[in-house]
Amino acid sequence: MKIMVIAGSPTAESRTRGIAQYAAEVLREMNVEVLYFDVGIDRLPLFTGDATSAENETVKKLADYAEQADGFFVTSPEYHSGMSGALKNALDFLGGKHFKNKPSAIAVAAGGGKGGINALANLRTVLRGIYSLVIPDQYVADPVNFDEGNVLVDELAQTRVRELATQLKELTELVSANKAKN
Numbered sequence: 001m002k003i004m005v006i007a008g009s010p011t012a013e014s015r016t017r018g019i020a021q022y023a024a025e026v027l028r029e030m031n032v033e034v035l036y037f038d039v040g041i042d043r044l045p046l047f048t049g050d051a052t053s054a055e056n057e058t059v060k061k062l063a064d065y066a067e068q069a070d071g072f073f074v075t076s077p078e079y080h081s082g083m084s085g086a087l088k089n090a091l092d093f094l095g096g097k098h099f100k101n102k103p104s105a106i107a108v109a110a111g112g113g114k115g116g117i118n119a120l121a122n123l124r125t126v127l128r129g130i131y132s133l134v135i136p137d138q139y140v141a142d143p144v145n146f147d148e149g150n151v152l153v154d155e156l157a158q159t160r161v162r163e164l165a166t167q168l169k170e171l172t173e174l175v176s177a178n179k180a181k182n
């Protein structure tokens with residue numbers, strides 16, 4: 001089974017990356033093959049709808065990983081009550097062809113003070129728009145859950161990401177087994 005983990009923050013020092021890296025670690029421990037894509041490192045051009053962008057190496061990597069993936073673990077910072085523009089830009093290069101009937105888990109990094117829920121709702125809406133099966137559970141990490149290097153160190157936060165990864169793996173297995181039957 002292959003799960004694509006998407007780190008959805010454009011920043012160099014990113015807490016979102018801390019969530020994505022922890023999710024990738026946990027999934028690998030569960031013997032899942034992880035396809036890791038980080039929009040802050042794998043810099044995409046701006047989506048313009050121009051067909052020539054399909055020849056861009058980073059766009060190719062994004063589309064290739066998404067096509068191979070049986071499921072997705074998508075992370076984002078909350079910026080102005082939504083997902084990051086960088087992540088939305090990445091998702092605009094993809095669509096139902098990549099996500100239809102494939103499960104997704106979602107988690108966001110927010111600023112504390114009860115932020116994060118709007119980015120989760122935004123991410124859920126957009127993933128529904130490309131026909132992904134977004135699992136009902138979701139998670140917001142606050143700055144206190146990370147160390148100074150943006151590693152997700154808080155035990156409860158780690159448990160919640162592990163729970164999301166477990167649910168994602170289980171649903172992806174079920175969906176993949178059903179697809180194999182039909």
Ligand SMILES: Cc1cc2nc3c(=O)[nH]c(=O)nc-3n(C[C@H](O)[C@H](O)[C@H](O)COP(=O)(O)O)c2cc1C
Nearest residue numbers: 009014015016077078079080081109110111115116
């Ligand atoms: C442009 C911008 C907008 C933000 N808007 C929100 C917000 O609406 N709600 C919130 O909880 N935090 C907000 N924050 C704080 C970030 O969500 C928080 O710092 C998060 O950890 C950033 O993740 P990153 O380091 O991966 O980019 C904002 C930060 C920036 C830079």
